[in-house]
Amino acid sequence: MTLDPALLEPRIRAIGEDLASRSSGMSPGLFDSRWWSQAAINLAMKDPAFKAQLFRFIDVLPSLKDDAQVVRLAEEYFGELSDQLFGAQWGLKALAATTFGAALSGKAIRHQVEQMATSFIAGASVDQALPTLQRLWGQGRAFSVDLLGEASVNEREADAYRDRCLAALRRLGEVCPAWSSSPLLERDHLGPLPRIQFSIKISALYSQLDPIDFESSYRAVAARLRPLLNVAGTLPASIIFDMEQAETKELILSIFMQLFDEEPYRTFPHAGIALQAYRTDTQEDVRRLLAWTKARQVPITIRLVKGAYWDSDAIRYRQRGWPMPLFEQKSQTDVNYESLVRVLLEQSHLIRPAFGTHNLRSLAVVEAVAEALRLPTAAWEYQMIYGMAEPFQHAMSDRGRRLRLYAPVGALLPGMAYLVRRLLENTSNESFLRKEYVESQPLSLLLSPPGVVPNHAASVRPTGHDGTHPAEAEFMNEPVSDFSRxxxxxxxxxxxxxxxxxxxxxxxxxxxxxxxxxxxxxxxxxxxxxxxxxxxxxxxxxxxxxxxxxxxxxxxxxxxxxxxxxxxxxxxxxxxxxxxxxxxxxxxxxxxxxxxxxxxxxxxxxxxxxxxxxxxxxxxxxxxxxxxxxxxxxxxxxxxxxxxxxxxxxxxxxxxxxxxxxxxxxxxxxxxxxxxxxxxxxxxxxxxxxxxxxxxxxxxxxxxxxxxxxxxxxxxxxxxxxxxxxxxxxxxxxxxxxxxxxxxxxxxxxxxxxxxGGKNAIIVDETADLDEAVTGVVQSFTSYAGQKCSACSRVIVSDMVHDAFLDRLSDAVMSLRIGTADDPATQVGPVIDSRAKRRILDYIEIGRREGRVVVDRSTEGPGYTVGPVVIADIEPNHRLAQEEIFGPVLAVMRAASFEQALHLANGTAYALTGGLYSRSPRHIARAREAFDVGNLYINRAITGALVGRQPFGGHRLSGVGAKAGGDDYVKQFLVARVVSEQTLRRGFVPTL
Missing domain, CATH: 3.40.605.10 (Aldehyde Dehydrogenase; Chain A, domain 1)
Known part of the structure; x- marks a missing residue:
């Protein structure tokens, strides 16, 4: 058989029908009633607004400290629907009227969401996951362990991630050799395969990972990876680099090739990397990797996936006005995936192809192309996510193919981002599983070739910047530069x-x-x-x-x-x-x-x-x-x-x-x-x-x-x-x-x-995403060394999360890079001159007397640098709470309630910028009406206002006049004159 599409399509349909037959009668776990109300998932697929609320509630749930909070947030997000969603036979509000009732209903809600999480997470720890992994092995399915956790926000967390990975590898190394042999899983066309495969998130290995500074990023990541590779080499274990957000792609790819070119790891036989088919440049990346692998003369694994970050990546690139690096139509990604399947299988003498997909046609395409190339069945493997597409898992195992499950391991809190991505994937309009198991689309349609739609880059300069400049054209901001390029x-x-x-x-x-x-x-x-x-x-x-x-x-x-x-x-x-x-x-x-x-x-x-x-x-x-x-x-x-x-x-x-x-x-x-x-x-x-x-x-x-x-x-x-x-x-x-x-x-x-000026405050309430809050506060008080009138100089933190937030904030500030401004690695550079430096240092001394210095990096750095300083236990009457400093000095204040936090935030003579980190709809609504500032930022940093999108300016003692970058600003330089003419002349009125 050839790879002629005319001849290949009948085989794809035949194989797809065979796989459908083998999976007949089964349903993916997501679409059955193992977790909470079936009404929730059905409504999520019909109502985008509800879907957003559902996933936001799931995201905030692990951070809630008591059951009464759970009930309150459920009501805030869902209102009357909360009864239906969580199966209560009476109103949650009535049930929560007593402490016992709140505990009962809160525990029930939490339990139902945790049950859902167990569908996708193999265990809270490696030890807890071991029975699941051993069961999978016994069923003839390999695994790739992924320790849950998004990007680290400080270096202590990056060290902790490395240590968790080391401990997990060693524990797997102790247990897995005792399992029964499985020739299908332990050998492929290029030789033996380790029983252990470990997927690594590079962003978790360095809190300051940034493509603008490749050298520092490489040094930090490589230093934490080398111990892992040393252990993996002795066990043995396979190490796969996960691909993450679009901005970090080039950096991750470069780290992979540079590290495995180092002499100790040049012959490491079980390295691998994931590539995303939804990127427009993945074909080029595959060619680079193939050329590098040929020169290195040691095979690698290439895990081809569709990609899990499309929604967030697409939004970020559109916000910044950058050229879109992703296909904008699902069909384009599918076409690219099928093209890449052929490239990888044709090069299977150099690499170990691994195909991550839950799409029936994609599975059939792999089978048909491999068959046409007359490859042995050991020459590739399929990878699917634990808890997803179980019918297809069964079909591929039944067909005698090597199947590996991507098995997330970790506590619910760090697992939420992962879980929400899985839910987005399963409930999207383009989800294959939804099309087959919810919408019951006919098999002929599901197996038809993906249609090709021209890709329209979102960043093409719109009308208004094309030389014609019509006044009515929509204004588009000039994009900042993409330093990942x-x-x-x-x-x-x-x-x-x-x-x-x-x-x-x-x-x-x-x-x-x-x-x-x-x-x-x-x-x-x-x-x-x-x-x-x-x-x-x-x-x-x-x-x-x-x-x-x-x-x-x-x-x-x-x-x-x-x-x-x-x-x-x-x-x-x-x-x-x-x-x-x-x-x-x-x-x-x-x-x-x-x-x-x-x-x-x-x-x-x-x-x-x-x-x-x-x-x-x-x-x-x-x-x-x-x-x-x-x-x-x-x-x-x-x-x-x-x-x-x-x-x-x-x-x-x-x-x-x-x-x-x-x-x-x-x-x-x-x-x-x-x-x-x-x-x-x-x-x-x-x-x-x-x-x-x-x-x-x-x-x-x-x-x-x-x-x-x-x-x-x-x-x-x-x-x-x-x-x-x-x-x-x-x-x-x-x-x-x-x-x-x-x-x-x-x-x-x-x-x-x-x-x-301003004395700008950010409120962090008890529902805040602390990853985002820590990152946003650090950026808001240290960017350009705090020398912005919009900079954060006070953070007001709910008692319930104060200590945890302050610990992580302190570590994050200690992880920042201080240096000269011309060094791309520098995050905190100098202040403007010696006079500014003396003034800031004077305020730091005032802060030592008024509060408790938690972080003091004021003496670090060259020239006029004053490194960031964090001072806790500041009271409303303290000078650090009232006076503008214009430097990287942050006052930390406690609040017993959200209303007190608002009172503290409004308690200065200024009203310029303010911020709120919260996942409570009620608190967000209250801040909109009562946080008295010119520019309020919710769940984002408070600096970096954009012309036309966030017109900038405050009131009280923060300024007079219209907002800069707003529709009224130019009018301030004009005189308005009204000319009124009576046009009636002896009964005649001209047509105007």
Missing amino acids: VPVRQAMAAALDHRRALLGQRLDVMKLALHPPTGPDLSSFNPSRPGELVSVVSSYQPPDVASLVKAAERHADAWKERSVADRVAVMRKAASLMRAQRWELAALEVYEEGKPWREADADIAEAIDFLEYYARDMARLDPPPHLGRYPGELNELYWTARGLTAVIAPWNFPLAIPTGMVAAALVAGNPVLFKPSERASAIGYQLVRILLDAGVPKGLLQYVPGGPDLGRELVISAAVRTIAFTGSKDVGLSIIEAASTLQPGQHVVKRVIAEM
Whole structure:
């Protein structure tokens, strides 16, 4: 027989019919009544909203500490349906009215979900799983043990995962040799097979696993893997690398090949790796592995699976605007799988193919292709998941094929993510098991070839960034860079090398200016290496302001009178220029502001967003809209420029924030005097250069570097009509006060737009996912060394989880990498200068007196670095609970109830950002209405607001004015004028 599809299809159908016959009369365990109400699974497959609630409840259940909580959360998630779902004969609310009733119903609910979990989890420990594994072996089925646990959040957990793996391997090594022999399972076409196979999650072996830093990731993972391989080599045991989230694919693949190229493991005979057919590049990965295996001359196992992370990976890539690395149609994955089956079987002289699938047609395809290639039946194996597709397990065993079950082992808590993925897989519309056993689709349809649908990449730049820029097009954020891709990392490294050669240069202000600066030089230095000069620029002084104002005013009318379309086009040209110079700009931020790679790149992306978004918003205001539709009158709303704008910018977002303020003022038709922070004069220079290159007239926009005295002079200038400021509360309030004083010759009330500080809190309640909460809090208080007005500086934790959270948080903070900003491994870099460092260290000393220092890494790191510090037992009246620090210092507070937590969170003069980690629908709803902040983030980090998606800004003492990146921001730089004309003339009304 050949591999001609015309000849292969009849065999696929015949084999599929044979497998269906062998599995006849059986049903997968998921679809029978072994666990709780059958109504639940049926409803989940019919109602997507209910399905989401069901899986969320299953996810939160293990973290609930008492049975009353279980009942309360069941009611919150399901309401009246809870009675039906859990089989109660009376209302849960009535039953839970007594302590005994709550315990009874809570235990019943927990028991029913735990029963479901036992369908998919072989045991809570290896010892508990051994009877199941031995039973499987006796039934002629091999196993691959997977110790449950998602990515580690700290290095202690990574060590614990390694130790659990070592102990499990040794225990299996003690027990498995005594089992009866099974030639089918112990030998294949290439030689003997170990009885023990172990599947490893690489993300659990290193808490800081990150493709941006391959070398550190490899060193940490390899150090923990080598002891496992040493034990596996003596038992023997097979070690398989699981494939995980899409971002880590290249890293996992590279670690696999590099480790097994090391001399001690180059001849290790039982290494393997999983590959996902839903990836568009898996064919290429297979070719790489085959070439590597041929050179290494030792066979490996390739486990081909469809893939278990499609939902989460697809969402993450769409959120970030990255090219989708996955097929978007299930049929495309099936086509790719069948193609890969042929490739792997054709190369079975080099590798051990293992096919993970629960799809009847896929199983039949493997059989038919192997038959056509005349391969011995020992040349491949099937792998299925314990607790799934039992009828097909029986059919393949009955057919005399080697079958291995992927057997998860572990406690319910770490098993929830795994369990939810299995439920998603089984209940999805595309699930083969659902189609056959629930929907009873005919066998002819189930065995038909998958249809091919063109793959539409989700990241294709949508209308609005394609050069036409219609105002009505949906705004799409500029994607941050995907540092998991080698070319991206190389581009950033090359830009850093190029920029390093330019350090110390003098910037020629007169290339941007009409009036020469008269002040002293301003020098900026690298916060990572304080002796390293970045740039020198001449500054302006207060007496220069009058000349600067005159130069701006000479150009004001011509710019104001240009069409809105012209001004919009200039902003969009600037965005295009900024994209082209992205790496150079990011590299400059690394050196001048001490921003690590991702932070610098994100600042450039946000700056591009502001240019595009405000251009779009201005375009939407033109032509003047009509107000009302009444006969005989014409009412129009005109927007005109307010006049000269002073922009006073900060250093912490040295490109994004000034770009937003300057672009909004310019596109609205105003001249701008732009004063960058003295600590960001070089990046401010580049912003003005780009805008002038894009077509902003020289003189209309002026680059005016200088000190605080220059800023004060700009604020009080009678000619300045709008002041856009971002910075500290004290400076912001002084600007508001000064701007309120009428100056001689001033005929306009100045408008002040001020984004100021915050004392931002994250609440962690008793239902929170602590993995996510720890990771999110750490990111929120340490990213860019805590120098963000949105950064978390207080975490308010429920008494019930306080100690467990604090322990894991402390270990996570101790696991962070501190270093220079130009090192891709660095997660916490320096603060901006010595003054900032002294201020932060002073607050740490205050914290020592007020609370209990849990983590203190303040003395670690180069240059102006202040490592992260965590201080517990902080009370509401403490300075650490009230004052903005602007550094990586976290105050930890306890709350006895959720209402108290909200009271503590709202108990400062600020109202900027806040966060909540909770899986309680009631608490989430309450926070939405009562957490008094400008930006509230639920179950995610509280930094990194995106233009158009999370317009940013607070109230109280956190600022005045419309939110940056929102629909009202540009209007602040405009005057609204209404023109009303009566159109009725002697009984005649023109048609408008």
